[in-house]
Amino acid sequence: MSSYPRITINNLAARLDFHYDTKSPLMIWGAPGSGKSQTFEQWAKAKAESLSLAFNDTRRDDFVMIDPAKTFALVDLRGSGLDPLDVRGGLHLNEQTRTLETFMNECLPNAEKMGHFGAIIFDELPECDPSILKPISNIIWDRACGPFVMPDGWGIFAAGNEPGQGSSAKRLPSQLNNRMGHVGVDPEPVVWAAHLKDVGGYLPLGYFVSGRPEIINTWASKDDVSFSTPRSLMAVSDVYQKVDDPDLRASLAAGYIGEGIVAEFEGFLTLINSGRMATWSDIQSRPFEAPIGQPGEDHGISLIYAAISNIQHHVKTKADMPAVMQYISRMPKEFQNVMMLCIMDKDKGLMDCEEVNQWRSNNPGAV
Secondary structure, three states: OOOOOOEEEEHHHHHHHHHHHHHHEEEEEEOOOOHHHHHHHHHHHHHHHOOOOEEEEOOOOOOOOOOOHHHEEEEEHHHOOOOOOOOOOOEEOOEEEEEEEEEEEOOOHHHHHHOOOEEEEEHHHHHHHHHHHHHHHHHHHEEEEOOEOOOOOEEEEEEEEOOOOOOOOOOOOHHHHHOOEEEEEEOOOOHHHHHHHHHHOOOHHHHHHHHHHHOOOOOOOOOOOOOOHHHHHHHHHHHHHHHHOOOHHHHHHHHHHHHHHHHHHHHHHHHHHHHHHOOHHHHHHHHOOOOOOOOOOOOOOHHHHHHHHHHHOOOOHHHHHHHHHHHHHOOHHHHHHHHHHHHHHHOOHHHHHHOOOOOOHHOOOOO
């Protein structure tokens, strides 16, 4: 059994900061499709911004280098697709000296070409062939491999699926494991739903997953083909945004996450379309009568998250708050607190009103 700590993926950034700042390698473990790579990319962009540096995603070719000393780069190498020469470098005969010289692959960090600061992640590390794992291990151990030396301003990270999760992941050598910090990450449904909203995804899917958190990852055995993960659910979001034919839409979605979950989601959509989700107009005009979900009823929690997201999106001024507070007073206590946290996250000034003060008085210890 693995002894490393497990955290939700929204708590990963603080660990990435520590390991980058201390230049100590970190291995990130997680199930297939759990969002490890995407979260790392988001962290790299945020790190560049926090350091007031330009961000260079080396997977793209549209970045124009202005000043390497003011640039933070991201290098993402997939171990399963690497060749030993990609990491160890290739040999070339120097005709004049009659000696063999090593030429490094341009995919490895180069301070002058990519940026003086950056982070490299060796993704799918447990799936590497042993011939590739050895030179990567040298970089992780010594920040060097042959003539290649990791630039001082760069951090080293790795990621991969845990053995036994249906992937081709293998156990890493003990001496390599002992050179890195380790953490296991688990997806967080509400955080995933917030990301879906940020990228313009299909919002009802976010409401549904928030209310059914076990759907964030339904892989059960290595024989599973279609199962839900943050990655496959994002693909389903694209299906629902791009396909109008309901039968084709459901069939395509089931190809990613399975027929059972799609049938549940279609049922949730039927509830929404029948008026079971309150509109902003409903909440403002009749807060005590507007539809509201309740735990225990069909998709009740998903409907509550739909209302929370709807309110957070529309509430803008203190004048909106009396009706909002009347509406959320009908929610279970724990969801009232979630709602208030969402409002506070949007605009703390909205919390400075008589209705919120009264709610706090009735809910000691709440936000």
